[in-house]
Amino acid sequence: MSAALITEFADLESLSAAAAEAIAETASRAAAERGRFSLALSGGGTPRRTYERLAALRMPWESTHIFWGDERCVPRENPASNYRMARETLLSRAAIPAANIHPMPCDPASAEAGARSYEAELRSFFGAEPAFDLILLGLGPDGHTASLFPGEPTLHESKRWVLSTPGRAANPPVPRLTLTYPAISASRGVLLLAAGAGKKALVESAARGDAAFPAALARAAGETRWFWSARD
Ligand code: 6PG
DSSP states (O other), rough: OOOEEEEEEHHHEEEEEEEHHHHHHHHHHHHHHHHEEEEOOOOSSSHHHHHHHHHTTTTOGGGEEEEEEEESSSSSTTTTOOOHHHIIIIIIIIIIOOGGGOOOOOOOGGGHHHHHHHHHHHHHOOSSSOSSSSEEOOTTTSBBBBBTTOOOOOGGGGOOOOEEETTTTTOOOOOOEEEEEEHTEEEEEEEEEEEEGHHHHHHHHHHHTTTOOOGOOOOOOOEEEEESOOOO
């Protein structure tokens, strides 16, 4: 499992510009080598500007497939929806074929059914191993990433690629779906975006290599990169 390579930026705008370029470079290489680019989006607020900048870059959109690393089980029009955020900042601005957009289906009354349905979709797309070309992740103030929260059983999953979680410790505290470590660790690359002085201690702990919070353990089979700025 690769160690995380951490790059610090002066501010969120320069972090977002670099992240968008990194995604575009990975996409071009994947499309050239394998004929498609599979990208799992992160939710939260940090990646918004990255998605807006990515929408304006030269990308192999026709062979790009968009997935999610996690989703809050709320209606897609709800401001808390990660799908809604991606639609506003990226999907409505880029010529991605509708069939290439793979939202997480999550009815709060049956989140587990949504997890199993999404896992089936991933298995149909990837086959035996969920080798995402790139998974974007964020860093929560408690060290969570995607919807893998400290102390939860989801951290110990060794087989399933997608799980549901009650999200009681989350903000907002709603049921969620999340990729698991088996899915993340099969990926060709992870790019974690973190901004804000409140996350400095977590980033420094991860840089030391001794961290055990969920985000620090989210490593790709390929390259794991963190883009960090103390200014959000
Ligand atoms: C979610 C995200 C979550 C997020 C972190 C950081 O659905 O909540 O996937 O893991 O990345 O909470 O969020 P900010 O970028 O808003 O700080």
